Amino acid sequence: MSTYLVAFVVCDYKAVTATTEDGKNVSIYAPADLIDEASLAIDVAPKILSFYEDFYNIPYPLAKSDHIAVPDFAAGAMENWGLITYRMRALLVNDETASPFDKQWVVIVIAHELAHQWFGNLVTMTWWNDLWLNEGFASFMEYKGADFVRPEWHMWDQFLLSGTWLAFSHDGLRSSHPISVNVTNPKEIEEIFDSITYNKGAALIRMCVFFLGEQVFRDGLELYLNRYKFSNAETKDLWVALSEKSAHIDVDVSKVMDTWTAQMGYPVVTVERHGNTISAKQERFLYNPRGRATEAYTSPYNYTWYIPLSYMTSDTGYSTYEMAWMNRGPATIMLDGNPSWVKVNINVTSLYCVHYKGAMWDNLVEQLQTDHTVFSAADRASLIKDAFALTRSGHLPISKALDLTTYLTKETDYVVWSTAYGVFSFIKELMEDKGDYHYLQNYLLSLIENQLTTNLWQPVDDHLQTFLQSLILSEAFHLQHQESITHALQLFQDWMNNSITPPPALKSLIFYVGAKYGGSVEWEYLWKQYENPDNSLEKKIYLRAMTATTDSVRIMRLLDWSLDPEKVRTADTVSVFQYLASNRGAQVLTWNFVKQNWNTIFTRYKDLAFQMKHLIDITKYFTSEYFYNEVKSFFEENLKGQDRRSVNQALENIEMNIDWLKNNQKDLVDWLKKHPINQ
Numbered sequence: 001m002s003t004y005l006v007a008f009v010v011c012d013y014k015a016v017t018a019t020t021e022d023g024k025n026v027s028i029y030a031p032a033d034l035i036d037e038a039s040l041a042i043d044v045a046p047k048i049l050s051f052y053e054d055f056y057n058i059p060y061p062l063a064k065s066d067h068i069a070v071p072d073f074a075a076g077a078m079e080n081w082g083l084i085t086y087r088m089r090a091l092l093v094n095d096e097t098a099s100p101f102d103k104q105w106v107v108i109v110i111a112h113e114l115a116h117q118w119f120g121n122l123v124t125m126t127w128w129n130d131l132w133l134n135e136g137f138a139s140f141m142e143y144k145g146a147d148f149v150r151p152e153w154h155m156w157d158q159f160l161l162s163g164t165w166l167a168f169s170h171d172g173l174r175s176s177h178p179i180s181v182n183v184t185n186p187k188e189i190e191e192i193f194d195s196i197t198y199n200k201g202a203a204l205i206r207m208c209v210f211f212l213g214e215q216v217f218r219d220g221l222e223l224y225l226n227r228y229k230f231s232n233a234e235t236k237d238l239w240v241a242l243s244e245k246s247a248h249i250d251v252d253v254s255k256v257m258d259t260w261t262a263q264m265g266y267p268v269v270t271v272e273r274h275g276n277t278i279s280a281k282q283e284r285f286l287y288n289p290r291g292r293a294t295e296a297y298t299s300p301y302n303y304t305w306y307i308p309l310s311y312m313t314s315d316t317g318y319s320t321y322e323m324a325w326m327n328r329g330p331a332t333i334m335l336d337g338n339p340s341w342v343k344v345n346i347n348v349t350s351l352y353c354v355h356y357k358g359a360m361w362d363n364l365v366e367q368l369q370t371d372h373t374v375f376s377a378a379d380r381a382s383l384i385k386d387a388f389a390l391t392r393s394g395h396l397p398i399s400k401a402l403d404l405t406t407y408l409t410k411e412t413d414y415v416v417w418s419t420a421y422g423v424f425s426f427i428k429e430l431m432e433d434k435g436d437y438h439y440l441q442n443y444l445l446s447l448i449e450n451q452l453t454t455n456l457w458q459p460v461d462d463h464l465q466t467f468l469q470s471l472i473l474s475e476a477f478h479l480q481h482q483e484s485i486t487h488a489l490q491l492f493q494d495w496m497n498n499s500i501t502p503p504p505a506l507k508s509l510i511f512y513v514g515a516k517y518g519g520s521v522e523w524e525y526l527w528k529q530y531e532n533p534d535n536s537l538e539k540k541i542y543l544r545a546m547t548a549t550t551d552s553v554r555i556m557r558l559l560d561w562s563l564d565p566e567k568v569r570t571a572d573t574v575s576v577f578q579y580l581a582s583n584r585g586a587q588v589l590t591w592n593f594v595k596q597n598w599n600t601i602f603t604r605y606k607d608l609a610f611q612m613k614h615l616i617d618i619t620k621y622f623t624s625e626y627f628y629n630e631v632k633s634f635f636e637e638n639l640k641g642q643d644r645r646s647v648n649q650a651l652e653n654i655e656m657n658i659d660w661l662k663n664n665q666k667d668l669v670d671w672l673k674k675h676p677i678n679q
């Protein structure tokens with residue numbers, strides 16, 4: 001057993017215990033007054049453990065599985081063998097006051113840590129350079145485990161949002177890194193616990209399952225785990241085991257996967273149609289290929305990949321979709337018949353985006369407009385995601401991407417809306433302080449208008465519909481939809497004056513509206529709740545809400561308090577800066593405050609890789625050359641080469657903002673002005 005997996009806990013806690021199908025004890029430990037909040041955990045943990053025994057086809061090797069909530073725990077959770085430790089809110093939820101999202105989080109974290117009991121604990125990576133496989137694998141399996149106990153949550157649809165999309169955003173930057181990296185010291189090891197390791201790792205495992213098939217994947221995994229149990233292994237050992245079990249399908253797993261793990265980035269596949277022939281070519285995708293950032297890194301594969309190219313047409317649909325391989329170069333596909341459209345990378349099972357040349361985009365847009373349900377939610381989401389990514393890389397004019405969004409008036413799927421919301425947020429943030437912002441505001445409001453009815457405020461049973469309600473309302477508040485704001489402020493008053501708690505799913509949004517659109521009374525009330533020791537586990541909800549204020553006096557007070565440990569815990573200080581930086585009205589004040597108090601802040605956080613990353617990240621919202629230069633010289637002077645990757649990432653983001661506005665702002669406004677809503 002690896003030393004990093006050992007845990008001992010001495011405490012005065014209560015426990016609830018249940019047994020798995022084959023009689024192993026699973027217990028949840030919590031402080032006596034919180035033990036009632038262990039009901040969700042004790043329901044799902046034994047079921048997930050039994051499910052994994054079945055999935056891996058290897059029994060859980062210990063006599064018991066304990067799960068314990070630890071106050072002030074820095075990480076989300078830690079997979080110590082047989083005694084998993086969690087942050088309080090990653091294990092315990094109050095059934096009545098917790099939001100559906102809070103509950104989902106608990107199930108996801110339990111499923112993640114239990115997956116490690118085999119992958120990570122039974123077989124441990126030889127060294128940390130293979131961390132991605134450990135974490136990518138658990139980040140993939142958490143969806144399997146959660147989906148098993150809560151099939152009605154549609155976890156695999158959500159995989160795009162918290163897996164693939166995050167991998168895309170980080171890995172499309174020049175300042176990314178290959179998923180396999182050499183690490184030699186603790187700070188370097190801590191640095192790679194990032195979204196490349198977790199999200200890209202999970203997306204690559206999913207791609208592997210896609211081209212091997214689920215059964216081959218499971219057989220290979222079982223072979224690997226049995227071969228190396230109670231011992232160590234490397235990434236290549238898994239590929240060998242998978243290859244042994246996939247000899248009949250003629251794929252060299254190592255050869256394919258090395259192009260994804262040993263080089264950074266991911267490809268954009270450009271498809272072009274001539275009659276029945278589709279030619280596909282690949283190149284590295286970069287959000288800003290014209291950027292000035294240089295990189296010391298050279299790719300061992302010259303940015304070419306083995307790509308599993310899945311596609312379907314208007315004639316074939318999902319039932320008979322096809323697959324071809326791009327072997328580090330172009331590929332040609334012959335179509336049957338004369339389909340009206342072709343969609344590539346079905347359900348986004350693989351990690352590449354797709355650019356359709358000529359009329360191919362228009363044909364997809366036409367289909368979305370006549371009947372969007374022909375495509376799965378994942379495919380609708382991917383069309384939106386890819387189109388807007390391609391406007392940033394210069395492949396597609398913004399007008400084409402906007403044409404694609406007009407069908408959204410009919411869209412009611414959470415995953416699609418969440419994707420659209422993400423791409424619109426990026427544009428809104430850049431346009432918010434521009435004179436033409438109201439055209440964008442009108443258009444985006446027109447897309448959600450159908451949904452802005454009183455029903456939106458009524459509780460529903462469906463998990464993803466609840467998520468959708470919160471999302472649409474959040475968009476409405478952000479776009480200053482007056483009726484929705486008035487209603488939310490009324491709920492805030494009911495809570496403040498009559499102790500009527502808002503519905504759990506809307507609670508944080510109502511607090512947010514109270515802080516943003518209410519006055520000092522509302523804001524002070526939130527502060528009082530934040531300071532109330534009874535709310536100690538919910539502190540962050542209040543803190544997050546308070547940062548929405550647009551009042552500069554309140555912003556300054558919050559900034560001052562953020563450095564006072566009596567008021568804000570030192571673990572939360574950087575979060576205050578992060579939240580405030582995402583608030584257009586507080587950005588410059590926050591940056592100036594950080595500069596002025598740099599010595600204090602730096603002394604506190606310099607050795608904490610995560611905190612430093614988040615701190616540097618607060619500058620990523622700037623949109624002007626002036627701030628680019630200022631941020632650059634400030635960090636050059638004050639960090640002297642430390643945290644270089646985070647600084648480069650922040651600078652690259654600012655540069656992308658500047659370039660996006662330069663390249664797209666005019667076309668965006670022209671398109672919006674022509675739209676009927678703005679006539």
Ligand SMILES: [Zn+2]
Binds near residue numbers: 134
């Ligand atoms: Zn993990």
